[in-house]
Amino acid sequence: MIAELGHFSLVLALAMAIIQSTFPIMGAAMGNLTYMSLARPAARLQFLFVSISFGILVYSFLINDFSISYVANNSNTLLPWIYRFSAVWGAHEGSLLLWILILSIWTIAVTYFSHRLPEYFLSRVIGVMGLVSIGFLLFMLFTSNPFERIFPIPLDGADLNPLLQDPGLIIHPPILYMGYVGFSVAFGFAIAALLGGNLDTTWARWSRPWTLLAWIFLTIGIALGSWWAYYELGWGGWWFWDPVENASFMPWLIGTALIHSLAATDKREIFKNWTILLAICAFALSLLGTFLVRSGVITSVHAFATDPTRGIFILALLAIFVGGSLVLYAFRAPSTKSGGKFKLLSRETFLLFNSILFLVAMLTVLLGTIYPLIIEALNLGKLSVGAPYFNAVFVPIMAPLIIFLGLGVLTKWKQDDFSLLLKQLRNLLIASLFIGISIGLIFFENNQLKSIAGIVAALWISTTSLYSLFVKIKNKKNKLAAMRIISRSFYGMLVAHIGFAVCIVGITITSQHSVDIHQRMKIGDVIEFSNYQFHLKDLKAVSGPNYEATEAIVDVIKNESLITTLRSQKRTYTVRNMPMTEAGIDAGFTRDIYMALGEPLDNESWSVRLYHKPFVRWIWLGAILMAIGGLLAVLDKRYRLRILKKKIITINNEAIP
Amino acid sequence: MIRYLFPLTIFIGLTVLFIYGLQNDPRYVPSPLINKIAPKFTLPNLHNPESSISVDDIKGTVSLINVWASWCVACRLEHPILNEAVKKYHLSLYGLNYKDKRTNALIWLENLGNPYIESAYDEYGNVGIDYGVYGVPETFLLDKKGVIRYKHIGPIDKRQFNDIIMPLIKELEQEN
Amino acid sequence: MKTLYQSIVFVLIIFTTHKSFSNDEPVYFTDKNQEQRYYSLIEEVRCLVCQNQSLADSNAPLAQDLRNEIFKMIKSEKSNNQITEFLVERYGDFVLYRPPLKDNTWLLWFGPFLFLIIAITTAIIFIKKQSQNNTIDN
Numbered sequence: 001m002i003a004e005l006g007h008f009s010l011v012l013a014l015a016m017a018i019i020q021s022t023f024p025i026m027g028a029a030m031g032n033l034t035y036m037s038l039a040r041p042a043a044r045l046q047f048l049f050v051s052i053s054f055g056i057l058v059y060s061f062l063i064n065d066f067s068i069s070y071v072a073n074n075s076n077t078l079l080p081w082i083y084r085f086s087a088v089w090g091a092h093e094g095s096l097l098l099w100i101l102i103l104s105i106w107t108i109a110v111t112y113f114s115h116r117l118p119e120y121f122l123s124r125v126i127g128v129m130g131l132v133s134i135g136f137l138l139f140m141l142f143t144s145n146p147f148e149r150i151f152p153i154p155l156d157g158a159d160l161n162p163l164l165q166d167p168g169l170i171i172h173p174p175i176l177y178m179g180y181v182g183f184s185v186a187f188g189f190a191i192a193a194l195l196g197g198n199l200d201t202t203w204a205r206w207s208r209p210w211t212l213l214a215w216i217f218l219t220i221g222i223a224l225g226s227w228w229a230y231y232e233l234g235w236g237g238w239w240f241w242d243p244v245e246n247a248s249f250m251p252w253l254i255g256t257a258l259i260h261s262l263a264a265t266d267k268r269e270i271f272k273n274w275t276i277l278l279a280i281c282a283f284a285l286s287l288l289g290t291f292l293v294r295s296g297v298i299t300s301v302h303a304f305a306t307d308p309t310r311g312i313f314i315l316a317l318l319a320i321f322v323g324g325s326l327v328l329y330a331f332r333a334p335s336t337k338s339g340g341k342f343k344l345l346s347r348e349t350f351l352l353f354n355s356i357l358f359l360v361a362m363l364t365v366l367l368g369t370i371y372p373l374i375i376e377a378l379n380l381g382k383l384s385v386g387a388p389y390f391n392a393v394f395v396p397i398m399a400p401l402i403i404f405l406g407l408g409v410l411t412k413w414k415q416d417d418f419s420l421l422l423k424q425l426r427n428l429l430i431a432s433l434f435i436g437i438s439i440g441l442i443f444f445e446n447n448q449l450k451s452i453a454g455i456v457a458a459l460w461i462s463t464t465s466l467y468s469l470f471v472k473i474k475n476k477k478n479k480l481a482a483m484r485i486i487s488r489s490f491y492g493m494l495v496a497h498i499g500f501a502v503c504i505v506g507i508t509i510t511s512q513h514s515v516d517i518h519q520r521m522k523i524g525d526v527i528e529f530s531n532y533q534f535h536l537k538d539l540k541a542v543s544g545p546n547y548e549a550t551e552a553i554v555d556v557i558k559n560e561s562l563i564t565t566l567r568s569q570k571r572t573y574t575v576r577n578m579p580m581t582e583a584g585i586d587a588g589f590t591r592d593i594y595m596a597l598g599e600p601l602d603n604e605s606w607s608v609r610l611y612h613k614p615f616v617r618w619i620w621l622g623a624i625l626m627a628i629g630g631l632l633a634v635l636d637k638r639y640r641l642r643i644l645k646k647k648i649i650t651i652n653n654e655a656i657p
Numbered sequence: 658m659i660r661y662l663f664p665l666t667i668f669i670g671l672t673v674l675f676i677y678g679l680q681n682d683p684r685y686v687p688s689p690l691i692n693k694i695a696p697k698f699t700l701p702n703l704h705n706p707e708s709s710i711s712v713d714d715i716k717g718t719v720s721l722i723n724v725w726a727s728w729c730v731a732c733r734l735e736h737p738i739l740n741e742a743v744k745k746y747h748l749s750l751y752g753l754n755y756k757d758k759r760t761n762a763l764i765w766l767e768n769l770g771n772p773y774i775e776s777a778y779d780e781y782g783n784v785g786i787d788y789g790v791y792g793v794p795e796t797f798l799l800d801k802k803g804v805i806r807y808k809h810i811g812p813i814d815k816r817q818f819n820d821i822i823m824p825l826i827k828e829l830e831q832e833n
Numbered sequence: 834m835k836t837l838y839q840s841i842v843f844v845l846i847i848f849t850t851h852k853s854f855s856n857d858e859p860v861y862f863t864d865k866n867q868e869q870r871y872y873s874l875i876e877e878v879r880c881l882v883c884q885n886q887s888l889a890d891s892n893a894p895l896a897q898d899l900r901n902e903i904f905k906m907i908k909s910e911k912s913n914n915q916i917t918e919f920l921v922e923r924y925g926d927f928v929l930y931r932p933p934l935k936d937n938t939w940l941l942w943f944g945p946f947l948f949l950i951i952a953i954t955t956a957i958i959f960i961k962k963q964s965q966n967n968t969i970d971n
Contacts, residue, residue: 242885273661277664281664312679330661341963342960344961364948367941371940373678376677381925382687382925383927383929386930387930388931389931389942393945397949599856686881686925789924791895791924792881
């Protein structure tokens, strides 16, 4: 009964989505205020019905209602309640419902936090987001109903995949989706601007906080995924260039280009068409990600079990939304009027290079990801494109970006003087090189060149960004007061760029200097490397709520004193009879020590993997800093109401395009 | 105007690619051994450990080499089809018993029938590696010269046998 | 067909836990160079059973077999090229995560740099044009 209610609620949500899109968009075109006013209430009602539906699915999982096929396939009576909750998004149908829920959350957020947007514009934004909702609700109702019943009702469920029974998996998908789906807002703004046929700067200014917010979530979501893979998969890896990982990285790359391009459009009225295209591209890549995971076109650890009908449906959605927007773009873009001019040596140039380089980076990842498909389609064979390719190709592409980053933050708008700029930069460059080379030579015995490159890059980025702060206050008497006046978004930029630098340090050092030992151990054995000694103290049997395990207890000793005791378990989850390793990690600011228990060998020995991973946490720390930087930019005062009160009056005078 | 259509064109190209992708099985790995001479091997005979079988014994007629094991559930699905086909068409079918225990393999054949002229015992899977075996069952079709002309991955069902394999066998038999 | 296929893989994984062989047997080298070569090679070869893992990460029996092969070949002084050739002869290019530079991968390996050059050139042309142009067309 209650499942049917959940299903029916989705139908009602669809009805609301239809109202939410048709009337407001028509209304904006016709100047009909009544039609336009339906946007907010319809959106809010859609959210209500989707939430009810989602709530019912959650409830069904919590009470173990195995009469629902999706619950039976993904849960079990022995499954701890928290994982029964996260199992809701553990497979295709439920995660799709989560997607739709998050879309409706972003939509009502737009209805609540957009008082200064003129009615016609807001109607279009909400209308476009409503169209996306319609697409996904139809997809859900026609091919992926999470409330399907199963008969006869199984006594117990098939359990959630043990790899997903983990706290990381509780938060990683929701946050990642907040990012993916959040770009639908930027998309909505872009389409609304195109529909209005008037790409003025106010569109860019309105779009910035929303886009930043989506970008922040995506940054954190990807970082969470990487961190989760690191501690859960047991082999110390944190990025595999898996097609689905790439599918989340590509929107991030374009998203980063987009937030910078929006800044340029906002400040200087330039790159208007380009920014619109980036917004469409970012959302298109989100949809592409959805397609890749659920269609079975590529093999991936992340892929949901699917059938081709679903793939065709999503592809159709992709074609309609992206194809449609690109057609609209082709018609409206040519008539855009451009803003301020700029010379070759100017900040505008570097912002353009930023866009270009992130676009090239995205295309590189895209090329590698779909290349096997292209080759197969052309009957030229079957090959794999994996991590070795991406690592070889991606880093050189990033190099010019890093160089330009340093240049860009210190170059003036419109036009700058090369010799003046050079003087400022020369010292910073020399300092970065000197410090970087010293650190590299002193602390590292091998792989010095690459380590130095990474450290120099990070120093270059940090020093140039900090210097841009220095430039602002150096001529002021009261430095502290001067610093307080500087906008939050400037500090946001600073923190985010430094975060990027921190990330680079983590990536460089961990990839060049990680130590990975794979050996057999029995109780009493000692293994030594990187100045650490690992003593296997004990191997004992333990059991959990839905698994049996062997636990290895290892003491880690450095300089004669005990640093930590690592525990790693090899679990067998009883329902699916599936083995899994739970790693033992001693996390630290400058290094992780990591142990993964392997398999039982003969002679009471086990295979064990031990790792020393220097600076690995800096990767995720860098991501967190980038997210904080983004947050500072969102909280910039210019987005506060009182400052913009004056502008509201002028804008509302142009209520109809 | 043209350059504004550029993104759309790229997108259409991608869509076409994905339509192709949807009809394609990404897990299927084509064999590089097609149209190459079947890799040499000499292995003990499963039934008679003293004597050995080599790939040369198989030359001369159109033959099939079927990779199987007693622990392989999918092999059970195709075995009746192999039994029937050999009886009906007098096929030259050889078995490659892959990473199995001799006793288990012999019992399996007793229970389910033995359509193989001979079975070679590949205890450690080394010959399997030479043949690019990655999933069991797999079946290789060799022509009279001992060149691999077709590889079937997974269990053979009736339709596949009738529509793909048997016509190919007939064709190869026409060859010199 | 796909589900049958998946069941084969599933079966291969579940039904091959012999007590005599483990799928996670560590290997030992006396030569550091050989050791490094081994560990980087097994990262670059794809497991054909668990197709989303490299030989280094996979627990499949075939992965263990292939790791053993690679181990033997390194010990008998075969070069990396000889080892990858051995694998490609049997399993095709698909087995290598680093696609070889052949006719059909030219675009793959040079594409990104081509993109880079074209993109930067186009950008510079655009910047120069708009900085001199007196009209306000886009």
